Amino acid sequence: MEFWKDETEPIKAFLALFEAAAADPELFEGLKKVNQLIWFDYTESGPNCSFYIDCRGGELKYSAGKPADTPDLVMSLSADDAHRSWSDKLNPVMAITRKKIRVKGSATGLLKLAPKLKKVAAIYMKVLKDLGWEDKIIK
Amino acid sequence: MKGNTGKIVNVDLTASQVMVETLPEEYYRKYIGGSGLAAKLFWERGDIKADPLSPEAMLLFMNGPFAGLRLSGASRNSVAGCSPLTGHWGDSSCGGFFAPELRYAGFDGLILTGKAAKPSLLLIVDDKITFEDAGDYWGKGTEEVTQALKTKYGKDYRTLVIGPAAEHLVRYTMILNDGHHATGRAGFGAVMGAKNLKAIVIKATKKEMVLADQAAFDVLRKDLNVRIKEAVASNVLHENGTAANLMGGVYSGDVPVKNWTSNFWEESADALTGSTLTDNYLTRRGACAYCGIACKRYVEVKDGPFAIPDGPGPEYETIVAFGTLIGSIDLAATCKAGRICNDLGLDSISAGGTIAWAMEAFERGDLTLEDTGGIALTWGDMDTVIDRILPIISRREGKLGDLLADGSVAAAKKIGKGLDYTVHCKGLEAPMHDPRGGGHGMALTYAMSPRGACHVADPMLFVEMGARYYPEIGFDFMLEPKTGENKAEAAVMAVALGAIENSACFCQFADAEVTIPDWLVLFNTVAGYGWKAEDMMAAGRRVFFLKRLINYRYGLTSADDCLTPRMLEPGKDGEADGSQVDLAPMKARFYELMDIDPVSGIPTPAAMAALDMADEAKQVG
Numbered sequence: 188m189e190f191w192k193d194e195t196e197p198i199k200a201f202l203a204l205f206e207a208a209a210a211d212p213e214l215f216e217g218l219k220k221v222n223q224l225i226w227f228d229y230t231e232s233g234p235n236c237s238f239y240i241d242c243r244g245g246e247l248k249y250s251a252g253k254p255a256d257t258p259d260l261v262m263s264l265s266a267d268d269a270h271r272s273w274s275d276k277l278n279p280v281m282a283i284t285r286k287k288i289r290v291k292g293s294a295t296g297l298l299k300l301a302p303k304l305k306k307v308a309a310i311y312m313k314v315l316k317d318l319g320w321e322d323k324i325i326k
Numbered sequence: 327m328k329g330n331t332g333k334i335v336n337v338d339l340t341a342s343q344v345m346v347e348t349l350p351e352e353y354y355r356k357y358i359g360g361s362g363l364a365a366k367l368f369w370e371r372g373d374i375k376a377d378p379l380s381p382e383a384m385l386l387f388m389n390g391p392f393a394g395l396r397l398s399g400a401s402r403n404s405v406a407g408c409s410p411l412t413g414h415w416g417d418s419s420c421g422g423f424f425a426p427e428l429r430y431a432g433f434d435g436l437i438l439t440g441k442a443a444k445p446s447l448l449l450i451v452d453d454k455i456t457f458e459d460a461g462d463y464w465g466k467g468t469e470e471v472t473q474a475l476k477t478k479y480g481k482d483y484r485t486l487v488i489g490p491a492a493e494h495l496v497r498y499t500m501i502l503n504d505g506h507h508a509t510g511r512a513g514f515g516a517v518m519g520a521k522n523l524k525a526i527v528i529k530a531t532k533k534e535m536v537l538a539d540q541a542a543f544d545v546l547r548k549d550l551n552v553r554i555k556e557a558v559a560s561n562v563l564h565e566n567g568t569a570a571n572l573m574g575g576v577y578s579g580d581v582p583v584k585n586w587t588s589n590f591w592e593e594s595a596d597a598l599t600g601s602t603l604t605d606n607y608l609t610r611r612g613a614c615a616y617c618g619i620a621c622k623r624y625v626e627v628k629d630g631p632f633a634i635p636d637g638p639g640p641e642y643e644t645i646v647a648f649g650t651l652i653g654s655i656d657l658a659a660t661c662k663a664g665r666i667c668n669d670l671g672l673d674s675i676s677a678g679g680t681i682a683w684a685m686e687a688f689e690r691g692d693l694t695l696e697d698t699g700g701i702a703l704t705w706g707d708m709d710t711v712i713d714r715i716l717p718i719i720s721r722r723e724g725k726l727g728d729l730l731a732d733g734s735v736a737a738a739k740k741i742g743k744g745l746d747y748t749v750h751c752k753g754l755e756a757p758m759h760d761p762r763g764g765g766h767g768m769a770l771t772y773a774m775s776p777r778g779a780c781h782v783a784d785p786m787l788f789v790e791m792g793a794r795y796y797p798e799i800g801f802d803f804m805l806e807p808k809t810g811e812n813k814a815e816a817a818v819m820a821v822a823l824g825a826i827e828n829s830a831c832f833c834q835f836a837d838a839e840v841t842i843p844d845w846l847v848l849f850n851t852v853a854g855y856g857w858k859a860e861d862m863m864a865a866g867r868r869v870f871f872l873k874r875l876i877n878y879r880y881g882l883t884s885a886d887d888c889l890t891p892r893m894l895e896p897g898k899d900g901e902a903d904g905s906q907v908d909l910a911p912m913k914a915r916f917y918e919l920m921d922i923d924p925v926s927g928i929p930t931p932a933a934m935a936a937l938d939m940a941d942e943a944k945q946v947g
Contacts, residue, residue, distance in 0.1 A: 281792025283558055290558045295565045295601060302595065304578035313415060 188252040189267045190323050194233025194242060197266040199249050200323075201227070201238055202274060203314045217303050218242045221296035223259040232266035242296075260292035274325045275308035327351050328538040329391045329853035330359060331339060331434050332385045334367075335455060337448060339521050340381055340440030342457045349434075355855055355865075356938065358432065359390040361417035362869035364406035364831030367437065373930055374879045378408040379495055379520035380512075381441035386436040386929055387428070387526075390831030391852050393723040394426035394535065394615075397547050399555040399836020401615040404828060405803060409512035409777065410520075411497040411676065411733050412753035412881040415873050416777045418500075418514060419828055421614035422507025427484045430530030441524035450528040460524035465490055467669035468639070472505035475527055476824070486526040491720035492519035496731040498676035502520070502668060504621065506638040507614065510673040512777055514755065518708075538854030547845050553839045555618035559793070563621040566600030568642040573599040579763020579809070579902025582652045585682035585703055586749050586756075586892050588591020589763045590900025591674030597655040598645050607661055609636045619835060625661050630710065632658040640664035640674075647678025648757035653705025660844065663712055670720040676733055679755030681715060683734040684726075691863075692743040698723040712915045745890045752776025752882065753881070756893070763902035767805065767813035769913040771820060776873035782834055785822025789816050796823075799859050805911055809907045821920075822866030827871050868937045873927045874922075875946050877904035884927035 191197050208214040221242045228234040239254040242297070263275065264272070269289055271277035282288040300307075315323055330408070336345045349363075357366040361810075362701035376382035385407045392400035403425035409416025428436070431452050442457065445464040451457045463471045467602040468489045476486045485504055492499035492515030499515030500508045509515075537543050562570045571634040573596070577737075579589035596602060603623065612622035623639030640648070648663035649655060667674040676684055687693040687701035691830075695702065701714055709817055718727030729737050735753050738744040749756045749770050763767035764787060771786040772779040781787050788794045790807045796819075803816045827837055840848070842859050849855050849862060857865075877886070889909060897905040917924045921933035934943040 278804075279791045281795075284793050285796045293565060294558050295560055295562050295570065298562060298571055298574060299601070303573050 194236035223296040225260045226258040228263040229266040265290040334435040340441040352617035357796045358829035360829040361404040376409040394429040398618045399833030405509045411513040415876040416512030418511040420509040421501035431731040449524040468502045481527045488515040491670045539851040543851035560619045576874040582760040586688045587896045589902035594655045620784040632662040644674040659708035673741040680734040698726045752778035757781040761903040762897035765807035769907040784820040784821045825869035826866040891908040895947040
């Protein structure tokens with residue numbers, strides 16, 4: 188992996204990102220509108236490298252690993268590309284077209300979040316700094 | 327001949343005669359079908375001096391080679407000829423159900439000339455073609471006529487119908503298939519109206535098709551149908567229609583506001599996006615023939631001032647044209663406006679664009695109450711748009727109706743004001759994608775498109791999004807939308823690919839999943855061309871060039887490959903704020919790469935010779 192020491196690092200960073208995003212009223216409302224169970228599958232970077240967010244029913248839960256319920260949407264990519272994506276340095280449409288991101292299920296909910304990606308990226312930068320991982324920030 | 331039927335029908339409406347003609351296979355091999363084959367036939371036979379609304383005008387309906395072959399997205403057809411809106415080459419693509427039926431009847435196309443003595447319809451039942459009286463249908467809306475025709479002939483008869491606006495020769499009128507699928511652009515409804523042809527009705531019982539390699543085709547067809555249906559974009563289109571990503575467009579600045587005076591209206595993102603249509607008004611989804619995506623909408627607005635019964639719903643273009651473009655974010659009103667446009671037979675893009683121009687003209691004082699017959703044209707006044715403006719346009723009624731019935735450019739010229747804030751290229755009102763937000767490359771392809779500003783003449787919109795990738799032909803661009811960098815290079819391939827799509831009559835949404843090797847297998851198993859990628863791309867470029875040669879005959883040159891001052895202003899508001907298209911260097915580079923003469927705007931003799939267009943080169947002098 189280009190950005191991560193091991194498979195635990197990206198999940199730690201991404202869960203911290205969602206914890207911070209949930210504290211932002213605008214993003215929290217946006218995530219609730221997604222109303223889906225989404226599994227972010229980065230297992231190509233390690234067997235335990237994944238997490239999920241559950242935005243169903245007006246709540247927001249997130250945890251490491253694969254969800255017990257069948258996800259509405261699975262996004263499979265590498266942990267490095269996930270880092271680029273949350274940093275707003277990866278065009279998601281281009282990545283899907285070039286099979287860097289594989290999508291299974293309905294992506295309509297995520298479309299609602301797409302306009303917020305810049306804000307998510309800004310929060311992600313702060314999260315990385317707070318974790319002492321400023322060196323991972325993509326310039 | 328394999329794949330194509332090889333036969334077209336020449337219909338002389340003056341003499342009520344038909345003549346079936348067999349075309350040389352070379353025509354298909356060189357120009358594919360659809361708008362490409364139409365261009366070839368128009369080049370040979372079209373009367374450039376003929377007024378498009380005169381009996382001498384030629385109107386062509388052409389299939390692609392895959393029509394009726396049960397492949398998702400591949401059963402569209404093209405309608406082409408001289409556009410009454412622009413006065414030069416025009417073509418318009420339509421999904422629906424006409425193309426397969428025509429193919430099953432044994433034909434690849436129809437060429438209409440002449441003018442019927444009285445309102446008529448053309449009835450095609452297999453190879454029996456008759457002229458029927460349409461007096462009872464004249465003056466009536468497409469919805470009523472479509473229902474009446476299906477009651478009379480049978481639900482499985484396919485219909486192409488024009489509305490009252492086309493009978494009144496409004497220059498941006500469409501032809502509606504089965505009451506839902508529009509041949510929208512360039513005004514060919516009026517050409518039918520001028521010929522006294524209210525409708526074409528078709529039914530075929532034969533399904534004889536001989537392919538070069540049926541078994542190999544079937545293998546790919548089945549695979550492609552699965553891939554197309556399961557693609558992420560298809561899934562999104564199925565769920566929320568062609569406006570599924572309107573929200574993303576709002577934030578990127580792609581969605582034009584108030585006649586392109588702004589690139590951002592945040593509230594419109596939620597109010598007009600496809601999921602809102604789904605949540606509030608969708609009753610069911612629909613599809614074109616054999617398509618697994620099913621992006622079509624049926625909607626019902628149950629109450630309120632814009633209530634409409636269950637029926638065809640608006641697509642992205644209509645939602646924006648009768649939404650932000652004219653200052654409204656009332657989705658119910660958009661649904662009703664779209665339904666009215668369908669019934670009257672108006673192209674919603676040019677109708678919305680022309681009304682938006684008029685609203686700005688009124689706001690500026692360039693149009694006065696005296697000019698409008700006392701109608702105030704106010705941004706977002708959907709009651710007036712629906713109840714007054716659209717009906718008077720469709721009947722050319724009063725000063726305002728007649729003024730707006732010829733489109734925004736003619737209207738501006740007529741009043742001698744407002745040409746600088748028209749939004750068009752070559753006289754065709756621009757679609758609802760603003761290149762200042764959507765991508766500067768699209769500005770280039772709007773300017774280069776033979777029919778005028780067009781987002782479906784080529785896949786540039788998708789290219790700049792990152793949604794096209796063809797490494798086999800070096801089409802491997804990673805583009806920053808809001809710059810001109812590498813846009814000419816991308817456009818060179820995009821215009822050829824677009825010409826292939828529109829000649830093969832393949833839907834741009836579905837064919838996103840078709841790789842270059844897939845395209846080759848399709849052409850080679852269906853028509854037996856034995857093509858390599860370079861042969862196919864050459865055919866695409868040839869079609870693009872031929873349409874430009876036709877326009878040259880109409881007097882168009884490189885000077886017409888331009889955009890209006892409004893389109894070249896810096897973008898305003900949101901992410902596109904300050905984004906300004908620098909067209910000249912992109913255009914110069916495009917000409918250089920395409921070997922197009924920078925003065926005449928047509929390919930050089932060497933460029934034509936390289937594409938086996940020596941005859942055309944001689945004819946153009």
